[in-house]
Amino acid sequence: MKIVFTAKGKDWHSEMDPRFGRTEFLLVYDEEKDELTTYDNSDANRQAHGVGPITAQKLFDLEPDVLITGNGPGGNAARILQKGDFEIYTGAMNMTVKEAYDKFKNDELSKF
Amino acid sequence: MKISIASGKGGTGKTTLSTNLSALIAEKNNDIVLTDLDVEEPNSGLFIRGELTHSQDMYKMIPEWDKDKCVLCRNCQNVCKFNAVIMMIDEVIVFDKLCHSCYACSELCPQNALPMQPQKMGELKRFKYKNLHFVEGKLDIGQEQAVPLIAQTLDYVDNNFPENHLKIYDAPPGTSCPVIEATKDSDLIILVTEPTPFGLHDLKLSVDTMRKLEKDFVVVINRHGIGNANVKDYCKKENIPVLARIPNSKKAAQAYSHGNLLYKVIPEIKTAIEKVADYIGTEMEKR
Structure with missing residues (x-):
């Protein structure tokens, strides 16, 4: 299973980024390969409007099975994300990526 | 002549000045067009009671x-x-x-x-009370962009009133795109502020904006008597004319809350508004 996190840093100990559209990084964890890869999304913050759909588009290219984020996507991004066949879990804020992963595994996050 | 009444901070008295100034000038048998360009929440209409003479839906073009x-x-x-x-x-x-x-x-x-298709974004209404012509642009609930409606409201005024009518524009607050749109074609900008740290902070932002736009601008201090002298000192240092000081008073707040024009009930405020009207009169003669 491929799981994507919105994060402020590049590793398991990084803090989760509660924002979807303007998240600094997208972290992809491939469970089968036990491999964590990083995608820089910081250019999103240089744009004034409409960042959500653009980040959503990037997410599609990563072909995830699950997205784990904090506040949850805004309305524009949600319109794009609903076209995907992955699951979205929210409520993973004020914690590290590792903690978010553990909470997901323990079924402690809310499904969007 | 076109005059925009703007401010950085919200709630400093743009509408108070716009409506009182327009009504006072109209009272002296001058044709004047007051336009409320604060299309996200127009409120000049609360103080100007005229006869509705025209109303139309406003559209912007969106691709389909x-x-x-x-x-x-x-x-x-x-x-x-x-x-x-x-x-x-x-x-x-x-x-x-x-x-x-x-x-x-x-x-x-x-x-x-x-292909581009029209989408309704708001309404435009036109009222008349004797010499005072009042135009209001109002954005529909849920619409996020003020600029297209401000631009079209300005076009309406340009196309429907003679050039020699004095035009007063009640601008939205802030210093972003809607304010630029509401001030860019004006000959003079009146920045309304209050003599408080918050008022001064946002006045500086407005001054920077108007300088960048290379606009002629002057200041009116509202609620004079509260706060401190820092706004006055700043204007002096920057050589910005302060046209008038509208005194702070509880009576003004009461009249405002009833939708009444302040100059009609408070003589000190009438004196202050008249100073602004006189300045505009002098400026019009120069042009």
Whole structure:
């Protein structure tokens, strides 16, 4: 299973980024390969409007099975994300990526 | 002559000055057009009671995706500077709230698959009370962009009133795009502020904006008597004329809350508004 996190840093100990559209990084964890890869999304913050759909588009290219984020996507991004066949879990804020992963595994996050 | 009444901070008295000044000038047998350009929450109309003489729906142009013509080349998304058009898998999604009606996606679509269609964004109303003509632009609930309606309201005023009528524009607060639109064609900008640290902070932002736009501007201090002298000192240091000081008074707040014009009930405020009217009179003679 491929799981994507919105994060402020590049590793398991990084803090989760509660924002979807303007998240600094997208972290992809491939469970089968036990491999964590990083995608820089910081250019999103240089744009004034409409960042959500653009980040959503990037997410599609990563072909995830699950997205784990904090506040949850805004309305524009949600319109794009609903076209995907992955699951979205929210409520993973004020914690590290590792903690978010553990909470997901323990079924402690809310499904969007 | 066109005069915009603006401020950085909200609630400093733009509408108070706009309505009182316009009514006072009209009282002296001068034709005047007051236009409320604070289209997100116009409130000049609370103080100007006239006869409704005209009303129209206002539209902006938004691209509409034609599925049958589209070949999914993504050109529309690539040319859109506002991320308002997104090509996703087998579909082009238009985010109409993000669209700035620039036509780029529509004009540059090789398939003509994004024709522009009108979308209602608000209303324009026109009232008349003796010599006072009042025009109000009002954005529909849910619409996020003020600029297109401000631009069209300005066009309406340009096309429907003689050039020699004095025009007063009640601008939105702040220093962003709506304010630029509401001030860019004006000959003079009156910045209303209050003598408080917050008022001064946002006055400085407005002054920077007007200098960048190379506009003539003057200051009116509202609620004079509260706060401190820092606004006065700042204007002196920067050589910005302070046209008038509208005194702070509980009676003014009471009259305002009843939708009454202040100069009619408070002589000190009438004196202050008259100073502004006199300045405008002198400026008009110069032009």
